[in-house]
Amino acid sequence: MSQLRLTELTWREVRRAGEEGIVLLPIGSQEQHAAHLPMGTDTLLAEEVVDRALDLLDREPGAPQVVRLPALPFGHSPHHLFAAAVSLSAATLGAVLDDVLDSLVTSGCRRILVVNGHGGNDEIMRLAVKRLALRAEVTAAACSYWTLTTGEDPAGRPEVTPGHAGWFETSLMLAAHPDLVRTPVPARTPVEPPPLFDHPPHPGLTVERHGEWERVGGSTDDPSGADADRGRQLLDDRARALAHAIRAFDTASRSAR
Numbered sequence: 273m274s275q276l277r278l279t280e281l282t283w284r285e286v287r288r289a290g291e292e293g294i295v296l297l298p299i300g301s302q303e304q305h306a307a308h309l310p311m312g313t314d315t316l317l318a319e320e321v322v323d324r325a326l327d328l329l330d331r332e333p334g335a336p337q338v339v340r341l342p343a344l345p346f347g348h349s350p351h352h353l354f355a356a357a358v359s360l361s362a363a364t365l366g367a368v369l370d371d372v373l374d375s376l377v378t379s380g381c382r383r384i385l386v387v388n389g390h391g392g393n394d395e396i397m398r399l400a401v402k403r404l405a406l407r408a409e410v411t412a413a414a415c416s417y418w419t420l421t422t423g424e425d426p427a428g429r430p431e432v433t434p435g436h437a438g439w440f441e442t443s444l445m446l447a448a449h450p451d452l453v454r455t456p457v458p459a460r461t462p463v464e465p466p467p468l469f470d471h472p473p474h475p476g477l478t479v480e481r482h483g484e485w486e487r488v489g490g491s492t493d494d495p496s497g498a499d500a501d502r503g504r505q506l507l508d509d510r511a512r513a514l515a516h517a518i519r520a521f522d523t524a525s526r527s528a529r
Contacts, residue, residue, distance in 0.1 A: 274335040290381035293337030301347030301390035304355035306437035318389025324511030336522035369400035411525040420513035438493035447503030459496040
């Protein structure tokens with residue numbers, strides 16, 4: 273068994289596992305996901321992809337040992353407070369990640385991977401990992417689960433990946449937690465002009481305009497065509513890609529020690 277859960281280990285077991293294995297921290301959010309998905313969608317999907325990836329690794333010979341932390345359920349979601357969210361400021365989330373990562377280092381962990389499920393966390397998470405490697409003798413990595421793919425993604429629709437509360441996330445939730453999806457999934461009313469955060473006026477620009485999320489009703493694209501079978505394909509693809517990424521991180525970080 274290559275997969276261990278931090279909450280089930282003694283402190284001595286954590287010390288031993290941290291010295292040799294990879295410590296994995298999933299992070300998510302609690303925020304509005306339109307009228308049909310639960311507030312915890314980002315956390316649930318990050319956990320689902322991580323669980324599937326670690327299950328795949330458990331079936332492989334010589335799999336790296338991974339210590340899985342409980343998911344951090346809160347993220348940076350001020351853009352969703354127009355409806356409902358439990359949001360940390362960017363500074364607070366950065367400080368929380370700094371404290372968690374520093375605690376792991378103090379506890380003997382030397383290889384750490386953060387897996388994210390919410391777009392608003394991405395830059396903050398990556399900066400936290402970079403800061404950690406500057407102040408501690410560790411090898412650390414970070415990714416948002418939707419950015420990983422095997423390249424064999426027949427169900428993909430890049431124009432709406434990942435989006436928010438749209439086709440992609442709804443398909444994944446129909447596959448992973450169908451009981452939490454409110455059905456029938458409503459069609460999204462087209463909004464004109466489209467929001468600038470999702471349709472910047474020039475490639476390479478990041479554009480935010482006050483009130484856009486509320487104006488578009490809290491979602492980026494139409495979820496009504498979401499499908500559980502395609503959601504399973506997407507989850508399997510991301511899980512396989514994360515398993516490959518963990519193996520690659522293991523190989524690279526072992527050779528550097």
